[in-house]
Amino acid sequence: MPADIDPIERRLLADPLLLSDIAEAVGGPFHVLFPERVSVNIAAFQSAFADAGVDGVVYFGKKANKAACVARACAENGAGIDVASTGELIAAMAQGVRGEDLVVTGPAKSDDLLWLAARHRALMAIDALDELDRLTALNLPVRVLLRVLPAGSTSRFGLDPRELEQAIHAISAPITLSGFSFHLSGYDAVARSEQAAALVGHCRRARADGHPADTISIGGGFGVDYLDASTWAEYQNTLSDNWFHTNPPGDYYPYHFPVPGAAMLEAILAHNDLATLLRAAGIRLAVEPGRALLDRAGSSVFRVQGVKTRTTQGNPYDILTVDGTSLSLSEQWFDSEYLPDPVLWPPTTGHLTPTCVGATTCLESDLLSRRRIPLPRRARTGDLLVYPNTAGYQMDSNESGFHELPLPPKVVLRADADRLRWSLDGTAR
Template sequence: MPRQGRGTLLTGVRPFPLTALRHPTVATLLDDHRALLGDLLDGLGSPLHVVLPEVFEENIARLRQAFAETGADVDILFAKKANKAGCFVSSAAALGAGIDAASSAELVKALAGGVPGHRIGVSGPEKDDALHALAVRHDCLVAVDSISELHRLAATARFAHRRVRVLLRARAGSQPGSRFGMAAAERDAAVGLCVEFADDVNFQGFSFHLNGYSPEERATAANEMIEHCLGARRRGALSADLVDIGGGLPMRYVEPRLWDEFLQQNEPAHYHGTKADKGFSCYPYGGQTPAQAARTLMNHPVDGDESLSAKAARHGIRFLAEPGRSLLDQAGFTMYRVQQVDDRRGTDGYAIVTVAGNSLSLSEPWFNTDFLPDPLLISAQPSADELFPACVAGSTCLENDMVTWRKIGFPRPVRPGDHLVYLNTAGYHMDFLESRFHDAPLPMKAVLRLGDDGALPRWRLDRI
């Protein structure tokens, strides 16, 4: 058996660091207010989600500036599905941003949070009549996915003696097999129906669904929608001047160089069990920032040398964007308390750290992969530096309840009572798959804002 040296696994594999980027507000909380964070975790339970609306507000301002620099006319709707916290809805309302809702519950919470109906977009395939009725009553913008849905929505508007604002969701040319949106023949028929139903339907333009995070592919799809708007105008739909580009703006969790190095060396031996193989698919954690992606998208040439934003301006086309994850960049983190440590370094070469809570409270929705950035270890008692390889398990009775399958190289031994902090988890990771398995309560969300002049941060429970 190979000798186990300082910082070396028995298997010969050294954990690869994926150090998470840290917003200044997050750094201040972790450096100067650890005692408060520890008290919140002890008092509110493990795991605990900490959400930071002031960072979310910065992200809205930064994305607006990036779009404006390209000359594009873009309104922002926060895709609420990315996080259920009510504080983000309130922040969006205060800044005049909108909400993208895909259910009656999301729409009601957006209205309750202060977002007026005319700033709410309603998306999702084949929405039910209850959601249609709410959207019509509150003057929301409804993205229609099929001719059958268009008929139902028009009937709802007619019954309510109102005119509903409508986008037609068209299928992008790059993803013809998508289950979302209308292919060419159905799209053309839907435009004709919008003209026919003009007393009930205020047709405003097109939207599309696109998998992936390529700004260039999204620009190409948006250009297709501009052409559809121009075609609809020729058929009498003179108000067709709006293109909804959806979300899909990537965000950066780790430095790009570090991410590229990780992809080059990633292999199954870096994981507990057989979780991953080389070449597995995962979120692009080291990609562009949202602002960079916005500029790339709007500056992308679509007709010769003309940019997407320039073509849109020339034809009087406005845009909607529906970012979710990217508006939550650095706007929250998740804390776990260490419950037990099974030190298997003498046999397996790494330990298994069990935390109070489960993996469903920290889920990566991208093809069932790990949330990959390294957690931060906050030790209850100081100890000497020593590389401590470990993966992180949840405390349920499921073999697959692993918070982190990847072996992390902690800088010192992990002990019961320590805290693990997963940074940048507000975008989908907190509540995408949360569960009351074992009758466990859902994790709480603590809303924090930094105080002025060194005062303690203000905190409250989120009102969801």
């Protein structure tokens, strides 16, 4: 299941010393971030808006990765950040993102978050009537989006039609109703386009009541293409319980996504000519991708601490123990499996060796890879395993100091003309 690897990561893997130097310096597992790739991904979304002639804004969904270098890339490339806590708001501003370039989401926001966001003129997505009441009580000028509960949804988030009407009529100066937002689970471009068109109607009705209502946000859910189509199809069609050390996963992310990231935005804008509708109504479209802005923007590195061999149905395979936990490769903690193959480093020759990867804890279930991955040679103690494309949600959404193990630090890698240079991310200092 080989992943598509970014050129800067190929340079890292080809360097005979750099990976081992970093591992020696940090003394444990670590994550590598490539902020130049974040810049490329932001630019792709911005180009999709420009090509469609749509006024659009990109907000990075910060929950997807805490790295300071990602927030800095947003500040430097004209992207805002979607935050849901005072900690995320402060971290974003510390990297140069201005308050007016933040959108504050999440349910039942704390009074501290409402106050701080209002003071810095952040855009706020209002999820409930009592939240609007608490914001009104602050008596501060603030722009809001009303989060709409999509028809037929059973989500705990958003305002139903009755609540939505109440909120529209309750808003008055110094609060400004800037528009509406929604969030859909899954990755359906058509559903997002049609819901966006419905929100244009909400904006027009709100304008009749004197509100500017010139912005809608369609949230995130922009897919990432981790594996090529044939590899993903072959895996699904031939999947066998015998491939796994323990029970196989119950569900998977769609690891092949034929219209990923900015291409999905293009499809949303093209469906039923949404772009023309937005232009005619003078509506600004906001998107809040997390994972899609982190595509090929980072990897996770673990050192092999031990190797043992087991046999099932007469077939031997290796079990590695590495110096980290699956809390730093989060997919496993959702009864799933992170499928892109790790790269065994250094790249020396040997015999194909089925291998699963266990963590350095005393939990039987703590496996980074339950699947017996066909490594190109037998791993040895001291080797490194590099899991590619882990920047989106994998690195730290479930991180924990379990067993009092230190959290893997984040390392920032930048390419100069003649060499790669690394430094610790602001989150690791």
